[in-house]
Amino acid sequence: MNQPRSTRAPLMDFDLARERLLSFARVIAQAEEVSLLQANGRVLAQAVPSPMDVPGFANSAMDGYAICPASPTTVPMKLQVTQRIAAGSQGTALQPGQAARIFTGAPVPENTYAVIAQENVQLLEDGSVQIDKAVPEGEFVRAQGEDIAIGSDILTAGSVLKPAHLALAASVGITTLTVRRRLKVALLLTGDELIEPGQPLGPGQIYNSNRYWLQALLTQLGCDVMDPGIVPDTPHDTKVALHTASEQADLIITCGGVSVGEEDHVRAAVESMGHIDLWQIAMKPGKPLAYGKVHETDFLGLPGNPVSAYVTFVLMALPFLRAKLGMAAPVLAPQPMIAGFDWPKPDRRREFIRVRRRRVSQGAVVLEHWPNQGSGVMSSVAWADGLVDIPAGSTIRAGDTVSYLPLSDLIEG
């Protein structure tokens, strides 16, 4: 037996490791045109200029009256109602002293000075309207191009498209968007101790859980997931699985198998078809992370422990995926929040502990933490809505401001 490797290698700084990993991410070149309703969650490949002014015509912001006063500042004023303009119809030019009954969104007629909300108008017996208070010119009139000028970018390259983005594109008449093609990610789950749920557990065996969050999360992120099943822990099977995956996928993700442990066929298999770097990162949970290439395909080896794998995925693999999709800010920013717990024991590794927001009184929100942060099961992650980033060697007292990373942000972008 040799002295295990981990006692010799110094730990790699977390930020440095992530920067290095991101430096290896090549943006996928291919894009495709998809219809608006298929574009939700996809990454925009190029900026989208507006083909038109919005509003395309000056229109009313209220249900009320478009007015053309002879003298705008003389009140009370009486105006003759000469027309009625519903949304979708078009009026004729107003003459001084005239008004048009108008509805929200309807084009204001030529010579409109302002629109008066119907609440501020008195209807007179003869069908005319009286206005008692002068209003500024242009009030409640939306000018042509006021919201969006023709040619200006309404969406920027690298955005993750959300429902409101699709609506914005629709509002200027756009029907399709050019998005990066989906990333193809192959999962390689190794380990003879892993059994699929539904099968009886033999001695020393545990259920495969990494498959489930990985598949769901990658699918939610818009990836095409390939999952050929658990790879038997032999050099041959591992090599065949990696080779097959490299022919189809942009990225191969493994869980477990790559560590300082001795039961490691993945490493040798990757090295036989490419290269692999094994990093020991000063992070907790986490620590081991492998980056390499199998032929031309990126390879990421996550830890086998589900909590370590999940945290390493959201902090390392997710930014890597975002960078491959050409997103402008692959690493998401934390936000300051108040800790509602003590964290008295410093660690030499930077820690990412599982926390949840809790409303303590009206307006005030603190973070509470999952008590057993060392847990090997997913309870803490299932319970959490975010991570708190604790610098190496630091402690926390309740009331301190801490760096909170909302999981919804990390995943939604």
Place this chain on the structure above:
Amino acid sequence: MNQPRSTRAPLMDFDLARERLLSFARVIAQAEEVSLLQANGRVLAQAVPSPMDVPGFANSAMDGYAICPASPTTVPMKLQVTQRIAAGSQGTALQPGQAARIFTGAPVPENTYAVIAQENVQLLEDGSVQIDKAVPEGEFVRAQGEDIAIGSDILTAGSVLKPAHLALAASVGITTLTVRRRLKVALLLTGDELIEPGQPLGPGQIYNSNRYWLQALLTQLGCDVMDPGIVPDTPHDTKVALHTASEQADLIITCGGVSVGEEDHVRAAVESMGHIDLWQIAMKPGKPLAYGKVHETDFLGLPGNPVSAYVTFVLMALPFLRAKLGMAAPVLAPQPMIAGFDWPKPDRRREFIRVRRRRVSQGAVVLEHWPNQGSGVMSSVAWADGLVDIPAGSTIRAGDTVSYLPLSDLIEG
């Protein structure tokens, strides 16, 4: 012309309106069993107890040595390495003075006192190991049932299932989950001024944009969306469309057509087959909201303006949908954040302005706001990551703590 109704009716309080709306939400009774990989994003219909202890067996938290010292506190101690236990295999009982080489996750052998990390062990020439520092009993041993005790609930009814929930269920051998069936939502978009993107705009016409965010958002929320296309603005077409939708859907959503405006066939059509309440809510954007029934099907009438419709949807319709799915907390809690902007002009309505988080220096984050909050287009919503809830009659100065509603939370739950 009659005096329009809105000048007479007092505005309804926002919270009161939402409470009233939620009081009408009946939880859908039907549930269905789906496999784990289909369960992401669905709402759990019943609590899930664990069918097993986790860990199912006491196991090692480290790569190292399981030890059985003759005298645990006498150091240095020398132990004979008698076996090697990899994950997935099983050892035999240790005798005093013995140790087992062991790997993370592997079952500790009988009589294990503690596990020592390999970094803290000296390998001797004769193959035995020396330990220089005493360790507490049970160190780096994960006890059976330590994380999850058999019979305890691992997931609670009404949760929106996330990837980590699926992994947690998998880790205790569960293969399927019982979730509420999907809500069926019919969209009825009315208005002769609405044109589908891709068609040329006639005078006074605008592109339909509500369809796009509504379809994408409802789909993202796990609803089955029915969308028969834009309904022509006639009493007959409106009635037929509503009747057809009521036969298939749990909820009918319309945009526009229900307001104080006079061009309103939806209201009469709903009343002919059920009932409708038209509320004027003291909120901005928003204000008009209709709730009713078409036969037995819920009916929600959103404003026609896309920004008003979107904000009303996330603040009113979304909690209603969540309540129908049996979620414990249909209304999501705001969080305090620092405003990075002034809001000098109070409004008599409670305002929900579109904001975005901005990192101003290390650790500090403020909210910036979209300058044109009155905009009729979706630019502000597409840009925003949340809403700030401004009480009626209030102003804000940069540096104030405000109530921030993250859109990712509202949507993700």
